[in-house]
Amino acid sequence: MWQTLEKRLNTTTDVTVIGLGPMGLALADLLLKAGRTVTLWNRSPGKADALVARGAVLAASPAEAIAASGTTLVCVLDYAAAETILAQDGVADAVRGRLVVNLGTGSPEDARRAEAWAHAHGARYLDGAIQAAPSQMGRPDTPLFVSGETAAFTQAEPLLRIVAGHLLHLGDAVDAAAFMDLATLSYVYGAYAGFLHGAHIAEVTGIDVATYGRLVHAIAPSFGAFFEHQGGVVAGGDFRATESPLRISVPAVRRILDTSRGLGINTELPGLVDGWLAKASARGLEGEELAALIKVLRR
Incomplete structure (x- = not known):
């Protein structure tokens, strides 16, 4: 059940979610449960059906989706996918005066490039890293750290706290979240390597x-x-x-x-x-x- 084009174009919502993979669906679900009005866009529009039935608005294009809200959460596979979406017709005009929060996975250089694009088009930008599975979102201890201008964080904070209780702003340097992501993942993979070595000791000794x-x-x-x-x-x-x-x-x-x-x-x-x-x-x-x-x- 999709909203009509006329309704979509005349609707202003609290937040837009672009990307409806498992994480994007979790974000939109939590925002709706919290009573926020939500606009959605996904390359495969059918993924939005259940959320639209609950009151979400489905946009026909990324430009329309971004124009519908003051804040857009982008949650797609990587920066290449995000850049492809943001390069579509009308997005450069629609994003002016709005805030884009990218919650995908990428490098510090990706974050700096994304911020430069946003600022060049008159938009605010935050870079974020979620370190939880979709099923773990919305908890008091769900970790989400973001970096970018403090004013942008102040705007996004009420929305981000709905999806992740352990929200941390790492400062104005937009690449800080990507560096922290690399640092914490170094711990995770290092610890996991140690775990597997221990598991190997256990299995060969009969433990x-x-x-x-x-x-x-x-x-x-x-x-x-x-x-x-x-x-x-x-x-x-x-x-x-x-x-x-x-x-x-x-x-x-x-x-x-x-x-x-x-x-x-x-x-x-x-x-x-x-x-x-x-x-x-x-x-x-x-x-x-x-x-x-x-x-x-x-x-």
Whole structure:
């Protein structure tokens, strides 16, 4: 059930959502549930049917969709897809005086290029990164961080808090969200690599891997607090031992490496960390907090 063209053209809504993949659908659903009026556009218009039945307005084009609201959330696969949409007829005129919030995935350079395009056409721009699955949206702890001009964030904040309770503005530098996304994903993939190495140790030694997974889940909050402390140490630059002296980790990682060698399994990950710790020891850092290991990574 689509709205008529006349109704679409005469409707002004609170927010526009462009892109109705699983995440875009989740965003639109939450905004409607919160009582916001929503305009939608998607390359495959049929995806909007259920939302239109609940009161959303389906636009015929990206230009029409952007013109319908003061704020547009773009949630498509990547910046290439977003740029293709924003290059369509009429968008450059429709976007003037409006705010575009891009929640796709891209690089810091992508973010800078998108902001330059928006500003050149008289629009405000925010770059964002969602680090949650569609089913996790709308919770108090759902993480969403954005970067760009403070005035733009002030405009978007009430809408963004509907879809993600843990909303963080990283400042005016538009590439900050993309850099933070890379930083946090480095943690995620690094931790996952460690998880898989541990799972491999478990399976080749007869330990139940499912039990191992449950144990990792149980200890995750305490290690999250530990990582938060280590981040504070790095930020503050005071590496005096407070929680975990680096010297404790030197033999611990060596045991992982030696045991992995003895089991005949892959040793790349423990070998990498063991090498970092060896360099730290050679530099006399064993008496400092474990966070001092970052000194080995710095140029």
